[in-house]
Amino acid sequence: MENDQLKTQHLKPNKVLKKFLQHGPISPQFIADSISKHSSKTNIGAHTIFLGQVRKDKIETNEVQAIEYSAYEEMAEQEIHKLREEAISKYQLSCLHIHHSLGNVNAGEISLFVFVSAPHRTNVFTACSDVVEQIKNKVPIWGKEILANGTHIWKTNKTNG
Amino acid sequence: MIELTVLFFGELAELAATKETTLSNIKDTSALNDTSTLVDYIHENYPRLRNKTFNLALNREIITEKRLVKNGDEIALLPPYAGG
Numbered sequence: 347m348e349n350d351q352l353k354t355q356h357l358k359p360n361k362v363l364k365k366f367l368q369h370g371p372i373s374p375q376f377i378a379d380s381i382s383k384h385s386s387k388t389n390i391g392a393h394t395i396f397l398g399q400v401r402k403d404k405i406e407t408n409e410v411q412a413i414e415y416s417a418y419e420e421m422a423e424q425e426i427h428k429l430r431e432e433a434i435s436k437y438q439l440s441c442l443h444i445h446h447s448l449g450n451v452n453a454g455e456i457s458l459f460v461f462v463s464a465p466h467r468t469n470v471f472t473a474c475s476d477v478v479e480q481i482k483n484k485v486p487i488w489g490k491e492i493l494a495n496g497t498h499i500w501k502t503n504k505t506n507g
Numbered sequence: 508m509i510e511l512t513v514l515f516f517g518e519l520a521e522l523a524a525t526k527e528t529t530l531s532n533i534k535d536t537s538a539l540n541d542t543s544t545l546v547d548y549i550h551e552n553y554p555r556l557r558n559k560t561f562n563l564a565l566n567r568e569i570i571t572e573k574r575l576v577k578n579g580d581e582i583a584l585l586p587p588y589a590g591g
Contacts, residue, residue, distance in 0.1 A: 418583055
């Protein structure tokens with residue numbers, strides 16, 4: 347116990363204001379509920395939504411069945427928190443919700459949900475695209491592509507995602 | 508004496524066959540007191556990581572230059588990210 351305290355004593359406390367990582371796929375119901383919750387925020391006039399879906403890529407003769415996501419969770423939460431705060435201020439957003447899966451997500455299921463809201467449409471398209479790119483570039487998350495024959499390969503991000 | 512925690516992620520955890528190791532009984536004056544010599548130590552002790560690309564995070568912040576380490580530091584080996 348003493349050792350654990352010693353180890354983390356000069357790390358920033360895990361003051362996570364929002365939890366961005368969740369286990370398993372992001373359900374369509376969760377997304378629908380999230381949209382629904384905004385009906386009371388009547389200063390908003392424009393939303394954009396990005397949904398990242400697991401592709402059934404064919405790798406030689408094998409198809410991707412699922413991606414198993416893992417993360418350096420404390421740092422990932424910290425980095426998403428940071429990029430979210432920056433985007434809200436830069437694009438003058440009313441709301442910005444970010445959810446990313448951990449663990450197993452099957453092909454066809456959603457692993458990333460970015461929901462951007464502002465009074466007018468001008469900024470929401472750019473903001474959404476910018477936030478998705480930053481998530482891919484700055485957040486320590488990894489994906490193991492599970493293939494039909496039971497083997498796996500480690501996913502690499504391409505610029506066209 | 509200082510104690511360091513080293514974390515392995517993604518493919519690196521698989522190749523190292525561990526997610527975490529604690530390096531203890533390191534003398535403050537020993538060679539293993541900065542991130543550069545720490546990487547040498549890792550390459551020596553986990554040879555399967557030698558040809559792998561990774562960034563280092565010191566206490567959850569990416570570092571791009573050699574930094575001194577101190578007791579209780581957490582060093583993470585981060586292969587290229589693949590979120591989204």
